[in-house]
Amino acid sequence: MLWSLFKILLFVALVAALAYGVQWVLSLSADATIRFNDVEYVLPPLVLIVGALALMLVLWVIFKLTGLLIATLKFINGDDTALGAYFDRNRERKGYAALSDSLIALASGEAREAAAKAQKAEKYLNRPEVTTLIVAQASEAAGETARATEAWKTLVTHDRTRFVGVRGLMRQKLEAGDTETAMKLAEKAFALKPRHVETQDTLLRLQARDENWDGARRVLSAKLKSGDMPKDVYKRREAVLSLADARNQLADGNADKARAEILEANRLSPELVPAAVMAARLHIESGEKRRAAKVLKAARLKTPHPDLAAAFAEIEPGETPDARIKRFQPFLKVAPQASESKLLETELYLAAEDFPGARRALGKLYETEPTTRSLTLMAAIERGEGGSEAVVRGWLAKAISAPRGPQWICDTCGTVHADWLPVCTSCEAFDSLSWTAAPVGATPASLPSEMMPLLMGPTRADVPEAEVPEVLAEDIALVEDTKPQTPRPHDDSVVVVELDEKVGDAPAMSVGDAPGVSIDDVGTTRDVGSTATPPRN
Numbered sequence: 001m002l003w004s005l006f007k008i009l010l011f012v013a014l015v016a017a018l019a020y021g022v023q024w025v026l027s028l029s030a031d032a033t034i035r036f037n038d039v040e041y042v043l044p045p046l047v048l049i050v051g052a053l054a055l056m057l058v059l060w061v062i063f064k065l066t067g068l069l070i071a072t073l074k075f076i077n078g079d080d081t082a083l084g085a086y087f088d089r090n091r092e093r094k095g096y097a098a099l100s101d102s103l104i105a106l107a108s109g110e111a112r113e114a115a116a117k118a119q120k121a122e123k124y125l126n127r128p129e130v131t132t133l134i135v136a137q138a139s140e141a142a143g144e145t146a147r148a149t150e151a152w153k154t155l156v157t158h159d160r161t162r163f164v165g166v167r168g169l170m171r172q173k174l175e176a177g178d179t180e181t182a183m184k185l186a187e188k189a190f191a192l193k194p195r196h197v198e199t200q201d202t203l204l205r206l207q208a209r210d211e212n213w214d215g216a217r218r219v220l221s222a223k224l225k226s227g228d229m230p231k232d233v234y235k236r237r238e239a240v241l242s243l244a245d246a247r248n249q250l251a252d253g254n255a256d257k258a259r260a261e262i263l264e265a266n267r268l269s270p271e272l273v274p275a276a277v278m279a280a281r282l283h284i285e286s287g288e289k290r291r292a293a294k295v296l297k298a299a300r301l302k303t304p305h306p307d308l309a310a311a312f313a314e315i316e317p318g319e320t321p322d323a324r325i326k327r328f329q330p331f332l333k334v335a336p337q338a339s340e341s342k343l344l345e346t347e348l349y350l351a352a353e354d355f356p357g358a359r360r361a362l363g364k365l366y367e368t369e370p371t372t373r374s375l376t377l378m379a380a381i382e383r384g385e386g387g388s389e390a391v392v393r394g395w396l397a398k399a400i401s402a403p404r405g406p407q408w409i410c411d412t413c414g415t416v417h418a419d420w421l422p423v424c425t426s427c428e429a430f431d432s433l434s435w436t437a438a439p440v441g442a443t444p445a446s447l448p449s450e451m452m453p454l455l456m457g458p459t460r461a462d463v464p465e466a467e468v469p470e471v472l473a474e475d476i477a478l479v480e481d482t483k484p485q486t487p488r489p490h491d492d493s494v495v496v497v498e499l500d501e502k503v504g505d506a507p508a509m510s511v512g513d514a515p516g517v518s519i520d521d522v523g524t525t526r527d528v529g530s531t532a533t534p535p536r537n
């Protein structure tokens with residue numbers, strides 16, 4: 001508004017100045033005198049000024065005509081392209097002007113304008129790799145998918161722009177959710193430029209999603225060759241691929257091939273927990289107990305995972321709980337400071353019904369790291385030592401709302417997975433799962449759903465209502481009518497504590513979920529003995 005007003009004022013001022021100037025020139029009495037061939041011309045000042053302007057115009061025309069004349073002469077002398085080049089220069093200038101307008105429009109977010117200018121530039125310049133590219137990008141930004149597709153397809157037909165065109169089409173297909181076509185285009189793009197990081201990643205993701213492990217291996221080695229992947233990451237990913245393939249082979253019944261893949265995965269990445277567990281089981285099967293123990297200890301060094309302890313327990317399925325505590329000592333020493341070691345030792349003592357030992361092993365972990373597992377173990381210790389029902393239930397109530405501790409969590413999207421997988425089920429990222437605790441605040445405050453049917457025990461008359469924390473009362477009500485279930489095997493993240501009416505009985509600890517094992521007063525199942533029933537004292 002202000003700007004328009006200013007422009008009007010400026011225009012008025014200019015007109016006024018011009019009128020004043022003309023009047024001033026007219027008022028000058030001195031005339032210019034030009035002598036030419038002994039004839040004197042007397043020119044008034046105004047005529048002189050107009051004459052000067054006219055002379056400049058004539059000179060410009062002569063300049064232009066000379067250019068054309070030179071081009072024509074060259075053409076007559078046999079230079080066929082001279083005339084064309086003269087006119088081309090003009091077209092080129094207009095073309096580049098339109099092109100720069102188009103780029104500026106694209107950069108300032110005016111996609112439609114950019115596309116229009118790029119098409120104009122295309123008419124003047126015969127440079128489709130530049131102009132079509134801008135048309136494609138501008139159309140995409142403006143949401144004109146059909147026009148963008150046309151442009152990408154045009155780019156595919158030129159040698160220089162083939163990769164850009166394929167990549168553009170691939171991204172369009174990915175966005176549209178057509179992963180099958182996207183995969184084919186990604187393979188084409190990969191063939192054109194094997195070192196292109198984005199293409200490698202996209203292809204790897206799509207192949208992992210489709211469980212095309214062989215294809216993924218090719219991409220992975222290309223990534224290593226292009227130097228944008230550290231050797232250790234490469235080895236780990238190779239291991240993940242081998243393991244993923246092994247799972248497929250197992251599902252298809254190819255035990256021998258699966259075996260080779262598992263051992264290869266463990267060789268490539270000794271710290272990969274699922275590979276170590278599977279490899280250890282293979283060694284146990286073939287009677288190589290020492291090798292199994294070695295493999296499990298090597299993995300435990302990096303990640304003290306309960307599955308490793310479970311497999312370590314499987315090495316000697318028939319041992320007594322006391323013998324197991326003794327045999328586990330070197331295994332515990334692999335990561336003596338890890339919370340997992342304290343929890344594991346506590347569970348071993350509980351299995352041996354050595355409750356003071358269990359309390360010693362747990363230490364202050366229920367305070368420093370109050371997780372569902374550590375607090376449930378505390379409840380089991382209290383129960384074992386004959387603590388009151390109120391105290392035991394108090395610990396259980398805390399356990400319900402406590403963080404879950406480490407889980408398989410996707411580094412990319414944060415999704416929690418019950419078991420290790422090569423590809424995240426949520427974001428389809430490859431090799432993105434780490435055994436780690438969920439960030440604070442991400443843990444649901446409610447009882448994990450899988451724990452619901454496992455936490456048994458009706459509300460008791462001998463426990464005053466006020467002493468039953470509200471959250472527990474609700475959960476008990478939820479599960480009260482549920483038939484007691486056998487704890488699920490291989491549930492590594494849930495410690496199951498079952499309570500029944502036999503308060504005051506000698507508490508017993510059960511490590512194992514094999515049929516025939518009775519869960520007496522407090523039963524805790526861990527993977528530590530999930531495949532075996534140790535003799536009970």
Ligand SMILES: [Zn+2]
Pocket residue numbers: 410411412413414415424425426427428429432
């Ligand atoms: Zn994810």
